[in-house]
Amino acid sequence: MPGLILLFLFSVSCSRFEQSEQEKMRRLNRTEESLPRRSFATNYLLESPLHTPRTSYPWEAQLHLPKITKEFFRCKGNCTNPPLPTSEEKEPLRDCHGTHGLPILHGKEGVYPLLIDLLNYVQKKTGRRVIITCGHRCPLHNSYADASSENRTSKHQIGAEVDFYVQGMEDQPLEIAGLIMQFFQETPPYAEHPERFAFQPYEGSRSTRIKPWINKELFLKIVSPDEGRDGDNRHPYPYLCCQVRFDSLAKEPVVYTWEKAHRGYAQIN
Numbered sequence: 001m002p003g004l005i006l007l008f009l010f011s012v013s014c015s016r017f018e019q020s021e022q023e024k025m026r027r028l029n030r031t032e033e034s035l036p037r038r039s040f041a042t043n044y045l046l047e048s049p050l051h052t053p054r055t056s057y058p059w060e061a062q063l064h065l066p067k068i069t070k071e072f073f074r075c076k077g078n079c080t081n082p083p084l085p086t087s088e089e090k091e092p093l094r095d096c097h098g099t100h101g102l103p104i105l106h107g108k109e110g111v112y113p114l115l116i117d118l119l120n121y122v123q124k125k126t127g128r129r130v131i132i133t134c135g136h137r138c139p140l141h142n143s144y145a146d147a148s149s150e151n152r153t154s155k156h157q158i159g160a161e162v163d164f165y166v167q168g169m170e171d172q173p174l175e176i177a178g179l180i181m182q183f184f185q186e187t188p189p190y191a192e193h194p195e196r197f198a199f200q201p202y203e204g205s206r207s208t209r210i211k212p213w214i215n216k217e218l219f220l221k222i223v224s225p226d227e228g229r230d231g232d233n234r235h236p237y238p239y240l241c242c243q244v245r246f247d248s249l250a251k252e253p254v255v256y257t258w259e260k261a262h263r264g265y266a267q268i269n
């Protein structure tokens, strides 16, 4: 063992000696040369470089999801759907062609902008895709999807209602409902008066197992998988339903009317 230590010390001292000899030779062989400078020459001042972060590659972007637009809300009616027999002796229910426009709001085709903003907020916060199962429904598709009498005044027909779930968070509807409430606390102009847009439990007759919530602008409910499915929500997940209650642009309540539902949308054919 002591032999090994001696060998190690010897090799270390040898390499140090070699290094110092090399340095000595470098100094001996060095030649110096002066750089001519004019008397007024000054050095350029070099600014400290600024760090510029590189742009992300598409696959690195935190949110690589298509932005929700009014196009996502188009009526899901389809003329190839089979006619549905009715219990009464009436004509079977037929679906719409699905090629018509969206409701006309504030002079333009579309849906209430609050719904679009809400769903984009949910996508941004979760990083997951929002699946709209039902946006606008023309009156024909509204009857085809759900012929019940309480659905006749559905706000889907006037572009003021949306049903959706979040891909990958299908079983966490309460978390999504929490995000919708958070939207009003964080987003201008609502965030300027957070107390005005705080949600309260809804005590009315439209109650689902999870009690709905309501604020000045929105009615929000969660529909559990066993609480009835209309034709547009044939999936096994709970889903969220948002209904606009107040039009902040026109400063008036949003209510269903036959006129808005039947004549308020662009009928292409």
Ligand SMILES: [Zn+2]
Pocket: 075, 076, 077, 096, 097, 098, 099, 100, 137, 138, 139, 140, 141
């Ligand atoms: Zn339709």
